[in-house]
Amino acid sequence: MKALKGAAALLPGASDYAQLPRTWKNDLMAGITVGIVALPLALAFGVSSGAGAASGLITAIIAGIVAAIFGGSNIQVSGPTGAMVVVLAPVIASHGMSSLAVVTLMAGVIVLVAGVLKLGRAVSFIPWPVIEGFTLGIAVIIFLQQVPAAFGTEPGPSTNAAVSAVQALGTASLAGMFWPVILVLIVAVIMLGAPKIHPQLPGSIIGIIVATAVAQLAGLDVARIGALPSSLPAPSLPSIDLAMVAALAGPAVTIAALAAIESLLSARVAASISDTGPYDADRELVGQGLASVASGFFGGIPATGAIARTAVNIRAGARTRASAVVHALVLVGVVYLATGPVSQIPLAALSGVLMVTAFRMVSPSTLRSVLGSTRADTTVFIVTAIITVSFDLIQAVVIGIVVAAFFALRSLVNSSGVHREEIPGPAQDGDEQIAVFRLDGALFFGVADRVLERASAIRNVQVVIIRMSQLQILDATGAKVIADLVTALERRGITVLIKGIQDRHLQLARRVGVLESLRHHKHLFGELDAAVEHARSHVRRNREAQQP
Structure with a gap:
């Protein structure tokens, strides 16, 4: 009986929408707002991962709906994120596009099992300096990954974002980089300036529209998103063999760990800045696991909770998970009604969106707080950030926790x-x-x-x-x-x-x-x-x- 009650707590219920009769207008407007903000990010993260813009859009739709319904947060918005792109890009580069659906399904199952086993509270053991160092490292990687498209060249052969960016710059030409850089600057200026005019102005969408118009009117020969599906694909089970499963086991665990960490951190932050109730960490893992599994069946990429889109959702007045569902439906409308114009968006414009997004991921006040704290916390922060950029995200979290534990142990020893x-x-x-x-x-x-x-x-x-x-x-x-x-x-x-x-x-x-x-x-x-x-x-x- 107790087991059945525990299982029922991980499933959706009528209480999830108890406030909807009173808040549906707020949820509707918040969902539309988040959908507009999510569109360029979904396209950009899809391209940056190597899976393509269509995969990013599919992930935002399918995973966004599933995570909203089954997740443990009332106002979390899920979809493709920068951290996931950082991990996924090397996997696709090494194992090919055929590995995408398999690794997405494997990672989703791992996260789902973690939720069923009630491992959701484990994220509370990650120290704050590790989280901030991890975030800084991801922001740097996202920014560096956009350098090739921003300068009109191809990525370097290295799998390290910093090395690849330097290699790409080495092959760039002044003539080839001029217009891509101009388009990046147009998007960046509009995104940074729009909030100063009005907080609700969707700077990323406006920037992309302006950059695309400039590219179209000037007839610029720059790389574009290209053709997108005019409808959602039918779900399909990928071909899976034991050799591929064995080869992808390590990456799947890494992706699953990242999905769990990022989703739970995002849900925790959302609960702290809103008054829509607490989140259920275990149910959130179940929802995110199911979201990635569903995304894999439709050709998407692994999904996580997205703190930037969730914050927009909260600021726009969302009260229930219906707003996240509306955000996904807005993107469905784009697929069926606007794939033609979207296909003409220059890749450089998407790079501009992600560069500004990476810049905004790092809060100056947070940096001052961490660097102005104890020497031990500063060291943990710097070590985690450096390892994130230089090696691997999950290794960075593990090593950051070990370093933090060392300093905590030393402090305990000194106080004893x-x-x-x-x-x-x-x-x-x-x-x-x-x-x-x-x-x-x-x-x-x-x-x-x-x-x-x-x-x-x-x-x-x-x-x-x-x-x-x-x-x-x-x-x-x-x-x-x-x-x-x-x-x-x-x-x-x-x-x-x-x-x-x-x-x-x-x-x-x-x-x-x-x-x-x-x-x-x-x-x-x-x-x-x-x-x-x-x-x-x-x-x-x-x-x-x-x-x-």
Whole structure:
């Protein structure tokens, strides 16, 4: 019964549209607005991925509808994104277009399974500097990927975006790059200037219309999008063989991980800047997985939640997931009514859209916040960004998390320690034979050596009191260190008393042997005064025993 309830929570329900009778006008207008904004991005991301403008448009439609219905966010807009293009382009270049549908289906299934297994909250373990470094790296790659089209040349043979851009510039000619650069500048100026005139002006669409008009009226010999289908293709199952599945297993996992991370981050941001309710991380993965599977059947590319389009959706007044469905229907209208004019759009104009989009992905205030934070966070941010651009997106996230974990561990180690304290209250004869040590912070594998080193320096005492009341974290290694420490001191004839062990640490201490290592079970105390009094009585007894 519990399993059925859990499964039902991952499926659409009437509650998804409870507000629709009151908000349908806002949702309709928001959907139209997002559809206009999404059109140039869908075309541009499709071209940039190597799959073609039609694939980008199909993805925005099919995946956009499926993710809107099955996803876990009320206002998330999904489709092709820059991060996915960055990962997908090398896959298509290496394995050919025949691999597109297969890798899209494989990645979708992986994301779907992750949602069913309720792994959605895993994204919360990604540190903020890693996310921002990852975003900066993606923005740089997207910008560099547009350099060949922007300068009227072909991409270089390298699969690295930076190297390929340099190689492309090496083959560019002044005559060949003049008009493509002009078209890029037209789009960029309009996109950057439109919001200053009115926040709701769709700068990307206006820029593309103006750039296309200039190219048409001047009869420019520049690369165009080319023919687009005048209707949606019928779904079809791609031919799949084991050799191809094996070859695409690695890329599929990478794409799935990226789709999950980007979609959940986008949904989380959307929930934080809107008042349309929380998002369900596991259901979001289910929706994004189904969206990519559906996209693969129709010839599209893997989809993710798109934070830029989602933000537009929120600003336009969206209240329910119906707005994301409307956005996809607007794009359906483009397919059936406007493929002729769209096919004449210059590729340089799309490059201009993506260059400005990449520029906007990096917030100056966020950069200042990260770089002005701690040295550790700055290092994590820079390392993640560099690895993203130089090597691989998922490797960058993994290495960024490892570096962040290293600094967090070091900080935890530095905040932990063992400190010798004075015995509270007036000093008494024989107190010099008693050592009180306080364990602070965390006692785990990272600080075990420090504790042992400090304990080995204990000399000329008869009793050691170990205070554990301030110990916040204790793992098995830390507990074993305490047990070994007690055993070593007892072998040297030093009596060990333990004070203030917390209830949450007691079971672990008992299992690892901390309590067994004590000379007597009464050497475990709850109050320091009682431990000190017992230690003093022990010293007195030893002195009396030594007197003739």
